[in-house]
Amino acid sequence: MATSSIAADSSREIVSAVEIRLTKERRLTLVALTSLIFFTACGGAYGIEPLVGSIGPGWAMVFIVVAPFIWSLPISLMVAELTTMMPEEGGYYIWVREALGPFWGVQEAVWTMAGGVAALAMFPVLFVSYLTYFIPALSASSGVLAPGMSALLRWLVAFGMVVVVTILNLRGSREVGISTKVGASIVVGAFSLLILCWITWGSGIGTSIGIVRADLATHRGGALLLAISYIVFNYSNWDNASTYAGEVDQPQRTYPMAIGIALFVTILIYLVPVLAGISGTTDPKVWSAEQGWPVIGRLLGGRWMGAILAGAGMVSTWGLLNAQILYVSRLPFVMAVDGWLPKALSQFNRETAVPKLSVICFCVLTSVFVAFSFGSLAVIQCLMYAGALILEILALFVLRVRRPASKRTFRVPCGWWGIGYVCLLPLAFSGLIVYATLRDWRSFPIQMSIVGAAVVAGFLLFFLRRKAAAQLKTRG
Numbered sequence: 001m002a003t004s005s006i007a008a009d010s011s012r013e014i015v016s017a018v019e020i021r022l023t024k025e026r027r028l029t030l031v032a033l034t035s036l037i038f039f040t041a042c043g044g045a046y047g048i049e050p051l052v053g054s055i056g057p058g059w060a061m062v063f064i065v066v067a068p069f070i071w072s073l074p075i076s077l078m079v080a081e082l083t084t085m086m087p088e089e090g091g092y093y094i095w096v097r098e099a100l101g102p103f104w105g106v107q108e109a110v111w112t113m114a115g116g117v118a119a120l121a122m123f124p125v126l127f128v129s130y131l132t133y134f135i136p137a138l139s140a141s142s143g144v145l146a147p148g149m150s151a152l153l154r155w156l157v158a159f160g161m162v163v164v165v166t167i168l169n170l171r172g173s174r175e176v177g178i179s180t181k182v183g184a185s186i187v188v189g190a191f192s193l194l195i196l197c198w199i200t201w202g203s204g205i206g207t208s209i210g211i212v213r214a215d216l217a218t219h220r221g222g223a224l225l226l227a228i229s230y231i232v233f234n235y236s237n238w239d240n241a242s243t244y245a246g247e248v249d250q251p252q253r254t255y256p257m258a259i260g261i262a263l264f265v266t267i268l269i270y271l272v273p274v275l276a277g278i279s280g281t282t283d284p285k286v287w288s289a290e291q292g293w294p295v296i297g298r299l300l301g302g303r304w305m306g307a308i309l310a311g312a313g314m315v316s317t318w319g320l321l322n323a324q325i326l327y328v329s330r331l332p333f334v335m336a337v338d339g340w341l342p343k344a345l346s347q348f349n350r351e352t353a354v355p356k357l358s359v360i361c362f363c364v365l366t367s368v369f370v371a372f373s374f375g376s377l378a379v380i381q382c383l384m385y386a387g388a389l390i391l392e393i394l395a396l397f398v399l400r401v402r403r404p405a406s407k408r409t410f411r412v413p414c415g416w417w418g419i420g421y422v423c424l425l426p427l428a429f430s431g432l433i434v435y436a437t438l439r440d441w442r443s444f445p446i447q448m449s450i451v452g453a454a455v456v457a458g459f460l461l462f463f464l465r466r467k468a469a470a471q472l473k474t475r476g
Helices: 030-042 051-087 092-100 102-131 147-171 173-201 205-217 224-235 239-243 251-278 293-301 301-328 330-336 357-370 374-402 414-440 445-473
Strands: none
Touching: 030 147, 030 173, 030 239, 030 251, 030 301, 051 092, 051 205, 051 224, 051 239, 051 251, 051 374, 092 205, 092 251, 092 330, 092 374, 102 147, 102 301, 102 330, 102 374, 102 445, 147 301, 147 357, 173 251, 173 293, 173 301, 205 251, 224 374, 224 414, 239 251, 239 301, 239 330, 251 293, 293 301, 301 330, 301 357, 301 445, 330 357, 374 414, 374 445
16 A cells, blocks of 8 residues: 655644655646636536526525625635645545544545536536537427437437546546646636627626616525525535645645635626626526526627637536546545555556546446436535535534644634634535425435435445455554
8 A cells, every 4th residue: 555645744643545646747736726626616607507597686696696705715715724734635535534533534425426426417418508509409499309319319429528528537637637727718718708798788787786686676586405506516616626635736835826716716707797697688598507608698799609608618518527527536546545445446547646447437427427407416416515515614623623733834714713604604504405405305306315325325335344444554
């Protein structure tokens, strides 16, 4: 077994059994890491459209403005502190294991992997949705093809996307980072053009604000669980960038800077384009995963703007799938090193640090789950992510108490007041997610069954493998 690449200090033992020795040229730089975090947590305003369609523009804007401060910012601060304290492969699995013990570490990893599969499958679904702008026959409602043939073609396109992204991930994190830098430039550029069209030809910000006020005055409700699922999906995953910390150049310095830049860009790229878009239409059929930004862009800037946003949407979903496979594939790898999963998953390429079997396994699972609808996948991802996040927040609190002297190049500011902000707001929001899920569970029986199966699997994995893991730890 490899030994840790992170030396122990006087206040903590070595916590990782994974050794990653990449040359400086193969490590992720600040720009590459920022682009990866952008595509892990955002990828542009794509995916926010169903939020507006489900609860209306008024409440959608409230969610978009408030969510960063009660969800994204606290999580980002937590990630910055814990990643600089333990900049190792496995990220939050390591944090939770060290703070709460191996049982909860295993649950953290299993819940995250289950939610990760659902999240991975969302992006090929969105990719096909944007592709239908150029090839309308792929749409289920086009009537050009028989329903069965249309569904098969959409699945084949999604599967092809997964295969190509798998090949890129097998080449290494540097190559994924380079592709996301290019993708981020294209996506930000496309939405900048949309905003320019709005400013030049649109009705202005006054009209958009008036639409928001009028919608709020009607007290129009919507599907609470779906709305929360969409906002969590679009503002989450800041912690996921921690799982490949061993592949980042100077992670203690690079992570806080990259997270701050990515968070600022994320807030702007949701807020301003949605303000622009609602000035063109508030039709729920347009604000949906099926139509979305390409149609909105066509309304604001003509056919060329619609085509640009459709093309950028395909780039965005490509980058999102790339970044998500990178983070989630490191979890079974690190768990296998710890003895919780078969030894074959612990093998990785010494030159690129890619756990090839782990990458391939997730891509196979993704190909299966792309048969689900976007909304169904969002519910699964949302609930599993909320459960895993609760464990991470508890880990932050416990590690502050147990290891106050451990070296951290970044600390959540304002002492325990800051820790209270970082812990309590996401915990309360996670509680709201659980409440909304329990309230509407009959509407999503299949999704709730999958969530339940994932929870049971985590318990079974621990009790079936704890002896093997303990023996491996003793030998190590």
